[in-house]
Amino acid sequence: MPKPRPTCAYCGKDYGQRDVRSMPLKWACDEPKPAYTGNHIHIRDRFERKNQEFEMEPSPVLQGYMVPKKPLKLVKEYMTCDRETWDGETYFTRYDPFCTLRCALAYARNAYNTNRIRNRTYA
Numbered sequence: 687m688p689k690p691r692p693t694c695a696y697c698g699k700d701y702g703q704r705d706v707r708s709m710p711l712k713w714a715c716d717e718p719k720p721a722y723t724g725n726h727i728h729i730r731d732r733f734e735r736k737n738q739e740f741e742m743e744p745s746p747v748l749q750g751y752m753v754p755k756k757p758l759k760l761v762k763e764y765m766t767c768d769r770e771t772w773d774g775e776t777y778f779t780r781y782d783p784f785c786t787l788r789c790a791l792a793y794a795r796n797a798y799n800t801n802r803i804r805n806r807t808y809a
């Protein structure tokens with residue numbers, strides 16, 4: 687069961703984004719995509735694509751660079767994606783324990799003004 691989002695100390699609204707971690711994943715083209723087996727919550731797989739590597743040779747023009755050998759000869763083919771998972775309790779927050787900088791400043795100004803009124807001296 688995921689932890690609920692934190693609430694702002696000033697306005698009381700929910701804030702924060704799930705702190706999602708991304709891990710690169712690689713598998714062979716003819717195999718099915720490996721299932722997620724970890725103990726985090728699997729969010730989604732992004733940027734799923736097929737990769738091809740060709741036989742390379744040193745470039746005749748640019749020294750130190752490699753270019754594909756012509757005619758193209760396939761060396762390796764594989765699939766990759768970025769697997770995003772979340773541990774179910776960590777949230778990304780910028781102005782903890784406030785939702786925004788606006789709330790943090792409003793809270794600070796209120797506290798400052800309250801203290802100034804309380805400590806006012808009458809000459």
Ligand SMILES: [Zn+2]
Pocket residue numbers: 694695696697698699784785786789
């Ligand atoms: Zn707020």
